[in-house]
Amino acid sequence: MKTTIVSLLMVMFFVSSCSKDEDPCEGVICQNGGFCEAGVCKCPPGYFGKFCETKVDPCVNISCKNGGTCINGLCNCLPGYSGSDCGTILTPKSIIITSIKVLKWPTTDNTGVSWDFSTGPDLFVSIKKAGSTLKEHSTSVNSDTPVSQVVSFDNLQFNIVAGNYVFEVFDYDWPDADDLMSTVSFSSFAGSAFPSVINVKNSTTEISVSLKYSF
Ligand SMILES: [Ca+2]
Ligand SMILES: [Ca+2]
Numbered sequence: 001m002k003t004t005i006v007s008l009l010m011v012m013f014f015v016s017s018c019s020k021d022e023d024p025c026e027g028v029i030c031q032n033g034g035f036c037e038a039g040v041c042k043c044p045p046g047y048f049g050k051f052c053e054t055k056v057d058p059c060v061n062i063s064c065k066n067g068g069t070c071i072n073g074l075c076n077c078l079p080g081y082s083g084s085d086c087g088t089i090l091t092p093k094s095i096i097i098t099s100i101k102v103l104k105w106p107t108t109d110n111t112g113v114s115w116d117f118s119t120g121p122d123l124f125v126s127i128k129k130a131g132s133t134l135k136e137h138s139t140s141v142n143s144d145t146p147v148s149q150v151v152s153f154d155n156l157q158f159n160i161v162a163g164n165y166v167f168e169v170f171d172y173d174w175p176d177a178d179d180l181m182s183t184v185s186f187s188s189f190a191g192s193a194f195p196s197v198i199n200v201k202n203s204t205t206e207i208s209v210s211l212k213y214s215f
Pocket of ligand 2: 171
């Protein structure tokens, strides 16, 4: 009888000891390199969740300026911008005019007379900087009849980006001298943005300029 009681007490003690030492991390499987401590997963940097199963979005607190986008925690900047947040504005090495289109021009000269006898002008555009002609071009300059709207400058490249350029819009005449219809100033680099198309205009004339920049 005495032996039975002692055995019973030993079993009770063993059971009691077992329940006290039960591992709270048993069955807790922490993922992505996490480890269990007191039943709770401790996660490595970059992961969270009960079992470290969720990856932290590395872009959650990152804001990219000037149209940049965050990829894997780093800002991917648009051309013309740099820096960790794309906040640095670069100065282009060159500016390339791929085409210009004359959208609007004076319908008559300042005495109210048509540019030609019975038709609109034969558009002719010259581009100047500091008084020097850099390029001039027209479509159908010899026809002297139809109105020409699109005037192509084939990838005209300027290596100087600062300062003003001037577009002079003419009506081509022959054998008479060309008629200067209008003059429009154009600032090549605004300093904060790199638009692919800009419109330059005055009260009578509007020219759409398509641009590319080289950095
Ligand atoms: Ca004329
Ligand atoms: Ca003409």
